[in-house]
Amino acid sequence: MTDRHHLLVHGGTFAAVGDGGDISGVRGGGSGSPDGLFVRDARHLSRWQLTVDGAVPEALSPVRAGDTARCVLVPRGGRQEPPAYTLFREQAVTEGAFVESLRVTSNRPAPTTVRIAVTADADFTDQFELRSDHRTYTKSGAVRSRQVLDDGVEFSYRRGEWRSGTRVTSEPAPDGVEETGTGARRLVWTLDLEPHGSAELSLRVAARPHGAARPAEVPASPADASARLLALEGEFLGGVPFPTGWPELAAACARGLSDLAALQVPATGPDGEELHVPAAGAPWFLTLLGRDALLTSLFALPYRPQLAAATLPALAATQATEVGVGSVAQPGKIVHEVRHGELAHFGQVPFGRYYGSVDATPLFLVLLGAYVEQTGDVALARRLEPHARAAIGWMLDHGGLTSRGYLVYRADGGGLANQNWKDSPGAICSADGSRATGAVTAAGAQGYAYDALRRTAQLARTVWGDEVFAALLEQAAGDLRDRFQRDFWMPEQAFPALALDGEGRHVDALASDAGHLLWSGLLDKEYGEMVGRRLLEPDFFSGWGVRTLAADQAAYHPLSYHRGSVWPHDNALITLGLARYGLHDEARTVAHALVDAATAAGHRLPEVLAGYGRDTHAEPVPYPHACVRESRSAAAPLALLTAVGGA
Numbered sequence: 001m002t003d004r005h006h007l008l009v010h011g012g013t014f015a016a017v018g019d020g021g022d023i024s025g026v027r028g029g030g031s032g033s034p035d036g037l038f039v040r041d042a043r044h045l046s047r048w049q050l051t052v053d054g055a056v057p058e059a060l061s062p063v064r065a066g067d068t069a070r071c072v073l074v075p076r077g078g079r080q081e082p083p084a085y086t087l088f089r090e091q092a093v094t095e096g097a098f099v100e101s102l103r104v105t106s107n108r109p110a111p112t113t114v115r116i117a118v119t120a121d122a123d124f125t126d127q128f129e130l131r132s133d134h135r136t137y138t139k140s141g142a143v144r145s146r147q148v149l150d151d152g153v154e155f156s157y158r159r160g161e162w163r164s165g166t167r168v169t170s171e172p173a174p175d176g177v178e179e180t181g182t183g184a185r186r187l188v189w190t191l192d193l194e195p196h197g198s199a200e201l202s203l204r205v206a207a208r209p210h211g212a213a214r215p216a217e218v219p220a221s222p223a224d225a226s227a228r229l230l231a232l233e234g235e236f237l238g239g240v241p242f243p244t245g246w247p248e249l250a251a252a253c254a255r256g257l258s259d260l261a262a263l264q265v266p267a268t269g270p271d272g273e274e275l276h277v278p279a280a281g282a283p284w285f286l287t288l289l290g291r292d293a294l295l296t297s298l299f300a301l302p303y304r305p306q307l308a309a310a311t312l313p314a315l316a317a318t319q320a321t322e323v324g325v326g327s328v329a330q331p332g333k334i335v336h337e338v339r340h341g342e343l344a345h346f347g348q349v350p351f352g353r354y355y356g357s358v359d360a361t362p363l364f365l366v367l368l369g370a371y372v373e374q375t376g377d378v379a380l381a382r383r384l385e386p387h388a389r390a391a392i393g394w395m396l397d398h399g400g401l402t403s404r405g406y407l408v409y410r411a412d413g414g415g416l417a418n419q420n421w422k423d424s425p426g427a428i429c430s431a432d433g434s435r436a437t438g439a440v441t442a443a444g445a446q447g448y449a450y451d452a453l454r455r456t457a458q459l460a461r462t463v464w465g466d467e468v469f470a471a472l473l474e475q476a477a478g479d480l481r482d483r484f485q486r487d488f489w490m491p492e493q494a495f496p497a498l499a500l501d502g503e504g505r506h507v508d509a510l511a512s513d514a515g516h517l518l519w520s521g522l523l524d525k526e527y528g529e530m531v532g533r534r535l536l537e538p539d540f541f542s543g544w545g546v547r548t549l550a551a552d553q554a555a556y557h558p559l560s561y562h563r564g565s566v567w568p569h570d571n572a573l574i575t576l577g578l579a580r581y582g583l584h585d586e587a588r589t590v591a592h593a594l595v596d597a598a599t600a601a602g603h604r605l606p607e608v609l610a611g612y613g614r615d616t617h618a619e620p621v622p623y624p625h626a627c628v629r630e631s632r633s634a635a636a637p638l639a640l641l642t643a644v645g646g647a
Helices: 220-236 247-264 290-300 305-317 360-375 378-383 383-394 443-462 467-488 511-522 525-533 568-580 584-599 633-646
Strands: 005-009 014-017 034-040 043-047 047-052 056-063 070-072 085-094 099-105 112-123 143-149 152-157 161-170 178-181 185-193 198-208 264-268 274-278
Touching: 005 220, 014 085, 034 198, 043 198, 043 360, 070 152, 070 443, 085 220, 099 112, 099 143, 099 220, 112 152, 112 198, 152 185, 152 383, 161 185, 185 198, 198 305, 220 247, 247 584, 247 633, 264 305, 274 290, 274 305, 290 305, 290 360, 290 568, 290 584, 290 633, 305 360, 360 378, 360 383, 360 443, 378 383, 383 443, 443 467, 443 511, 467 525, 511 568, 525 568, 568 584, 568 633, 584 633
Parallel strands: none
Antiparallel strands: 005 014, 014 034, 034 043, 047 112, 056 070, 070 085, 085 099, 099 198, 112 185, 143 152, 152 161, 161 198, 178 185, 264 274
């Protein structure tokens, strides 16, 4: 078998299994997918390995992409001896649960006996421990235990007040549960098969994450689990006006909506109400990330406004109310990342509620204004008025608009070095690759701030009845626009700088962030048209989309996360911006490139693509560690539909 992982995702739960349906027990997943069953940032199943008559079968038909993992297995052998039996394996997940159906069929004309064994373990490793940053975390007093049940085994974990568990059961019950010497347990069955007869096993795994009163409800079968997800996908797909004249875009929209249905994770509103919001992506970010949920909801707003209706109160409920040094919290700031794992609980990572984002707060206001404009639902704007005013207060005060004229951030030593959407180390750089120093003023965030001020002014005037506040915000927006075009524009490049450094100097890389300025309307018409056309020149445009950095710069690398790759959500914003400035041919060019990239990958857009050009490689090159399912990319085709219609 290969070491490829196949993701099954439903809500805040995902399983990564190999080609034969196994989970190997490898502790470190590197930057790719970790293997296991994960619920709320913890690995609730770390081994799940099938043997038949003491040997690992091989995959005759390996697992393929889909909401149900199906494979066909046979004993290893050669041409001279046909396989004695065939195993048909199906697996699926629902929220907090994993279910498997295993059917073994004899290929012999005489009765035969087969010994099936599944080795299972749950190490309850926090997802942050499986990353490739080589960090280790002390977990003093942690205790793991195992209890044999009549129909399986239960694994438990405790550390101080932290409690979690995983229950593995089967029907029929195993004939025995054996120790392995490693902490894992081996469930065994001895099956007597008639000539060409079959026998079936149903295995169920129920996670009980910390704080849950009881283990999750496990569906009766993978088919039952699949039916639940298909019903949810049907709700998301229903009523969307897919373009009949552009079937490839229609297919990308449908695939994206199906992925968004699977990526809904539970959250809580300001009054304790239960909500479901878009998770950022699987496998590493199956949780609420402010920026990601906001952009996803904005892209989907004309078609699925309920995403915004859940995202806004969920983020309002986690809005900072006081200063927090480790969490980078400041009053009025919108959360960047919410985590539920053991390390976050004990403060060993700062991401329980982490506020290291300069742009989630203005995007919160942009979405609130756009939601009211799209739906006419002023009740939500009235309910969230205190939160919106607090967000404006953060922008003007802690954010830096009043004191520095812009939204600014400083590198967070315990968290993120960069706090705009390009948040990897070194992403905010000059054309020669040197990193920005001091307090950073990222260009794209200023566009979001401008749009936030204007939209909130409209809410103040039309919903809150506060003309004075509206006029103040409109004045602030106008001043920001004038100031930005004076300070960021690079005449020799006819292009805005990526950022200003701590001394106010241009961080002069030519970057795709300029397209976000078109989306927000920050540039005047002349500058906007110049920028839009420049983004379609060959050094920027790969044929699959606009690169994050133009390719003729020393900083460019086609396999860098933010310095030369192609991001679908970035290109969706660019396409909306091009359409806003009347550059419809350019918008259609980018939209067609993205749709072609999606078509080449089963109509699904990944988180990010490599920056290699279409002129040198006829298929899009994957970025090696991209999230396979990512909410912003899933919603990007809907943004393209908004920008260019069915053209």
